[in-house]
Amino acid sequence: MQLETKRLILRKPKKSDWKDIVEGVGELDIAKMMSYIPHPYKKSDAIDFIKKTNKKWKQKIITSMQFSIELKAEKKIIGGIGIGDINKFSGTAQTGSWINKKYWRNGYITEAKIIVNDFAFDKLKLRRLDSYVYRDNKASNATQKKMGYVLEGTLRKSKKCMATEIIHDQNVYGLLKEDWKKARKKLINKE
Numbered sequence: 001m002q003l004e005t006k007r008l009i010l011r012k013p014k015k016s017d018w019k020d021i022v023e024g025v026g027e028l029d030i031a032k033m034m035s036y037i038p039h040p041y042k043k044s045d046a047i048d049f050i051k052k053t054n055k056k057w058k059q060k061i062i063t064s065m066q067f068s069i070e071l072k073a074e075k076k077i078i079g080g081i082g083i084g085d086i087n088k089f090s091g092t093a094q095t096g097s098w099i100n101k102k103y104w105r106n107g108y109i110t111e112a113k114i115i116v117n118d119f120a121f122d123k124l125k126l127r128r129l130d131s132y133v134y135r136d137n138k139a140s141n142a143t144q145k146k147m148g149y150v151l152e153g154t155l156r157k158s159k160k161c162m163a164t165e166i167i168h169d170q171n172v173y174g175l176l177k178e179d180w181k182k183a184r185k186k187l188i189n190k191e
């Protein structure tokens with residue numbers, strides 16, 4: 001299973017992705033904004049991640065879909081995006097993502113999120129996506145708003161970052177299918 005956009009291919013992580021994943025999340029500026037990325041980040045961490053995510057892709061009732069983001073022009077993995085905690089009964093899931101620092105501010109996460117949100121609402125038939133973002137994560141808070149997510153509250157001192165051991169307040173965002181329909185129109189008209 002893979003999703004494709006103009007510049008990107010989103011697909012299951014392969015063993016050979018490990019180098020690009022280490023290059024990307026090995027960067028402290030990425031790890032410090034995510035909850036479960038050790039720092040320094042080693043080859044074995046990436047291989048472990050790839051093995052675990054592949055197992056989850058094989059589950060009969062799928063609860064997590066993690067994609068590697070491949071930049072078509074360079075055949076390089078420049079990021080990752082996931083739909084986790086998928087609960088088909090409840091119609092909900094959680095999303096998370098990163099982009100290699102060298103590739104920031106090129107609209108790549110916007111492009112990836114458009115196709116992932118379409119997939120989550122139209123194919124998985126979900127009703128709501130959640131996103132938890134450190135309150136001090138400027139880029140990600142801006143991204144959520146751009147994608148139509150609604151800030152619903154802040155969980156004070158609710159997460160300790162594995163890489164830095166800093167305790168963060170987390171903003172809780174929700175995106176309903178109807179929020180996405182509105183935001184999608186705006187985003188597509190801008191293209």
Ligand SMILES: CC(C)(COP(=O)(O)OP(=O)(O)OC[C@H]1O[C@@H](n2cnc3c(N)ncnc32)[C@H](O)[C@@H]1OP(=O)(O)O)[C@@H](O)C(=O)NCCC(=O)NCCS
Pocket residue numbers: 029030031033034096097098099100103104105106107108109110111132133134137138139140142143146
């Ligand atoms: C958050 C992240 C994935 C954004 O990726 P990106 O490909 O650079 O994002 P885009 O280029 O698609 O930009 C999306 C919007 O985010 C905002 N944005 C992105 N980087 C920003 C920054 N450094 N400061 C302020 N706003 C920023 C902008 O509003 C931008 O829209 P615009 O260009 O139309 O103004 C990337 O910064 C990242 O990997 N950060 C570290 C890991 C992380 O925080 N992951 C999310 C955890 S919740």
